[in-house]
Amino acid sequence: MTEQEALQLAADEIMRKDMLEKSSKEIAGNINRETPNIVNAQREKRIQELQEQQEAHIKVYKRENPLIAKEINEILGLEKKESVEKSSLDNVMNKIEFSNKMDRIYSSFTDDASKNVFSRGIKEVGHEAFVEAYEKAGNNVFQALADVNGCKDILELGELDAKRDKELMRAFENDKESIMIEKIAQRVAEILKESKKL
Numbered sequence: 377m378t379e380q381e382a383l384q385l386a387a388d389e390i391m392r393k394d395m396l397e398k399s400s401k402e403i404a405g406n407i408n409r410e411t412p413n414i415v416n417a418q419r420e421k422r423i424q425e426l427q428e429q430q431e432a433h434i435k436v437y438k439r440e441n442p443l444i445a446k447e448i449n450e451i452l453g454l455e456k457k458e459s460v461e462k463s464s465l466d467n468v469m470n471k472i473e474f475s476n477k478m479d480r481i482y483s484s485f486t487d488d489a490s491k492n493v494f495s496r497g498i499k500e501v502g503h504e505a506f507v508e509a510y511e512k513a514g515n516n517v518f519q520a521l522a523d524v525n526g527c528k529d530i531l532e533l534g535e536l537d538a539k540r541d542k543e544l545m546r547a548f549e550n551d552k553e554s555i556m557i558e559k560i561a562q563r564v565a566e567i568l569k570e571s572k573k574l
Contacts, residue, residue, distance in 0.1 A: 478503060481510065490517050497521045 485491045494517050497506040501524045513519035518530040527533040 474504070474507075478507060481507065481515075485517070493517045493521050497524060500524060 482491065482494060485494060494506075494510075497509070497517070497520060500506070500521075501509070506520065506524060509524050510517060510520040513523055522528065522530050522533045525533050525536065527536060
């Protein structure tokens with residue numbers, strides 16, 4: 377075997393090992409990606425089977441013994457009621473907690489400008505959305521207001537507000553002009569009507 381052939385054999389062997397390693401890594405990656413899906417699917421299937429078995433047993437017990445049927449219905453009713461009550465209580469507790477949080481945030485502002493900006497943000501996007509934006513902005517109320525309005529900072533928001541005010545004033549002026557034109561047209565129509573009578 378020549379040196380060239382030996383080198384070619386060695387290169388082929390290295391490439392084969394490299395391909396083997398790559399394919400085994402790819403297979404391992406696929407297994408790692410698919411494992412949670414398989415486990416979840418098996419778990420869901422098992423839960424469904426258990427629920428079906430439970431429902432089948434309940435049907436049998438209800439049919440065979442009216443007293444057991446009554447007890448099962450009472451237990452299921454109590455569980456549902458407790459679940460609803462717990463959910464309602466949790467909801468009330470969450471609302472109280474959120475309300476306290478808003479009060480803490482509002483009372484932490486030492487100047488009227490911050491309080492006004494906070495109130496404006498809540499009015500524009502709602503309590504929860506603005507508090508979330510406020511926290512995302514690192515508790516900077518001005519940046520939070522800019523963020524919810526799609527601006528990069530409070531200066532850009534100021535420019536946007538000025539532009540909106542100009543557009544509003546322009547629309548108002550146009551409305552005033554159209555009202556005046558309409559009144560003049562009505563008056564002209566009245567004068568023409570009176571002149572026809574003469």
